Amino acid sequence: MPSEFEIIRRYFSRPARSALLGVGDDAALVEPAAGCELAVSTDLLLAGRHFAARAAPRALGHKALAVNLSDMAAMGATPRWATLALALPSADEAWLEEFAAGFYALAARFKVDLVGGDTTRGPLALCVTILGEVPRGRALRRDGAQPGDDVWVSGELGGAAFALEHPEDAAAEKRLHEPEPRVALGERLRGLASAAIDVSDGFTQDLGHVLERSGVGAVVRYADLPKFRIADPALEQRCVLAGGDDYELAFTAPQAARARIESLAAPLGVALARVGSIQAGAPRLELLDAQGRAMDVEPGYDHFA
Ligand code: ADP
Ligand code: MG
Numbered sequence: 600m601p602s603e604f605e606i607i608r609r610y611f612s613r614p615a616r617s618a619l620l621g622v623g624d625d626a627a628l629v630e631p632a633a634g635c636e637l638a639v640s641t642d643l644l645l646a647g648r649h650f651a652a653r654a655a656p657r658a659l660g661h662k663a664l665a666v667n668l669s670d671m672a673a674m675g676a677t678p679r680w681a682t683l684a685l686a687l688p689s690a691d692e693a694w695l696e697e698f699a700a701g702f703y704a705l706a707a708r709f710k711v712d713l714v715g716g717d718t719t720r721g722p723l724a725l726c727v728t729i730l731g732e733v734p735r736g737r738a739l740r741r742d743g744a745q746p747g748d749d750v751w752v753s754g755e756l757g758g759a760a761f762a763l764e765h766p767e768d769a770a771a772e773k774r775l776h777e778p779e780p781r782v783a784l785g786e787r788l789r790g791l792a793s794a795a796i797d798v799s800d801g802f803t804q805d806l807g808h809v810l811e812r813s814g815v816g817a818v819v820r821y822a823d824l825p826k827f828r829i830a831d832p833a834l835e836q837r838c839v840l841a842g843g844d845d846y847e848l849a850f851t852a853p854q855a856a857r858a859r860i861e862s863l864a865a866p867l868g869v870a871l872a873r874v875g876s877i878q879a880g881a882p883r884l885e886l887l888d889a890q891g892r893a894m895d896v897e898p899g900y901d902h903f904a
Pocket of ligand 1: 607611612621622623624625626682683684685713714715716717718
């Protein structure tokens, strides 16, 4: 069995192109571009809670990084550097090979350098910290939504949650295991969106965070939400409103930005749906059905509920 240091050397020591110093010292050295702020985010994925211990390692490598890239997208930040803390029950080389392949393939696509981490024996856990750059003062925060703004959603909602109940559905499985972080969209929304969040815990809950932080309400038309195709209406509603793991962006923007936002969809290859509007008042989400009647809003995923 390889030692801790052999694991690091063999699987996690590819040269960092955009860091002053990468893996191998006590800390990495990075230098953000002039005029940029650093955006920093961490996600911890635990076997048995966020994924099955027997999940395909290549997809896990992808997802561990993808969920962090999605946080950069939601901030309008450009991801640059990542660290990876790994707890492994054993040094399974076939597993490590595949995991590293999935991680580095996504990292290469987004020009992100793995610059450090930690490796220890323990119950399988994956923790990635990502660092990104955003021009000073231009990050997409949760607290900027204004009354009158439109509410927008990228891609489709519900596919990842649908896969949990229908693992035979290949398209849904892909949504769950290999989400596509909307980094380019986040970058293009700088200066257009007033607030943004990535949909990781369910649309109603995640939009709710924006409403809380911005101190506003919202009206959303269920019929206008972009949905993964699900035949059963009750299941559709549950997956679309409360399903997590889609990693689409929900964002708000002034009505004056409508045409510019619509024009982003084709070049980026991502659908953008205008689903409602921000209202003055208490941070409450009102969901309307096709007849304009208020619907019951289901909460999304809460680890402690
Ligand atoms: P230290 O004892 O100073 O924490 P380590 O021996 O844990 O250093 O790690 C040695 C080097 O390998 C460090 O540069 C660390 O960032 C890097 N490293 C350790 N584990 C990983 C990993 N899973 N992925 C990437 N880099 C790692
Ligand atoms: Mg260490």
